[in-house]
Amino acid sequence: MVTTSREHDVIQQVLTIFSAHLEKKGFRKTPERYAILEEIYKRSDHFDAEALYIHMKNRNYRVSRATVYNTLELLVTCELVKKHQFGKNLAQYEKSYGYKQHDHIICTNCGQVVEFCHHGVQQIKDLVGDYYDFQISHHALNLYGVCGPCRKELELGIVRKHPKVTEEESGWGE
């Protein structure tokens, strides 16, 4: 996969935003932090901390898990990355800059995650937040179900025990 110029623009923008955030908060600008942010934005979709760690290792970056977790948290607080819990005890992350706010459908069989947008969610947030006197900052709407291909698999009696996608399969390898 080649980095397109459009991607390059986005990466420059998020690096600038991150830099400003670090400065404002008085945090140091370390190469590790920028490297992690860059790798996240070079790739797409949903990943977990371990996959990112392995990916950095494969790229011959010297980063520790601790730094990955630390940086992910920083990126979440400055809203460049979103953190999700899709029902498993495994936090999933995704880049969020320049993305329209969206929600997720998760296939309970294969673990596939599909994004969707629906304006109705915002209405519910406003109405309900107002009614219960909560200042809503964010939300998560996850729909769980079985995708088309998996329904066929299941009809044939094929059952997957561990709907886990490995690094290679998820497109994070070289």
Next chain:
Amino acid sequence: MVTTSREHDVIQQVLTIFSAHLEKKGFRKTPERYAILEEIYKRSDHFDAEALYIHMKNRNYRVSRATVYNTLELLVTCELVKKHQFGKNLAQYEKSYGYKQHDHIICTNCGQVVEFCHHGVQQIKDLVGDYYDFQISHHALNLYGVCGPCRKELELGIVRKHPKVTEEESGWGE
């Protein structure tokens, strides 16, 4: 707290349902399984596996954590209990029989969980499931924000580090 006759009815119903489910699946009807289901339905609201385990211990029931987890999973599959992940790496459960389907608002400061209903969610499920060819079985809509009382606390500069509620505080004690 005294067990009301209405509660008693519900408990009888869920025990019957659970019994039928165990039978259908060829699982054994052990006293532990019934005891756990009963304790869940005697109490209300959201709890985690450890709190339930401690609660059973306090009640002088001999159950192991393994059995608690095992039984919770059984109860989730037969839809007598719902499992949630409210952003922490800690599964929360709630009884679900006889409850209208609902969603949650979570206070990010104190951890309070409020339930709400909104018909709009069903529309979204139908529409989106149809569009992406997913057979949606369930969903989770969580709104995160700060509740009224906590907004006042925060204005005064009071910050809570660990919005965790203990067994006693959550009303599971004796």
Next chain:
DNA sequence: CTTGGTGCAAACAATTTGCAAGCGC
């Protein structure tokens, strides 16, 4: 130079698993 950030490994917390003993069928 000061001190926050890092890598590493050990610590933790939630959950799962292996195994011998027990009890439902």
Next chain:
DNA sequence: GCGCTTGCAAATTGTTTGCACCAAG
């Protein structure tokens, strides 16, 4: 009695922490 379930403890998994060293400001 057979073998699923249990209790217990040890193992796993995901994440956090302690500490000595390094490098950003």
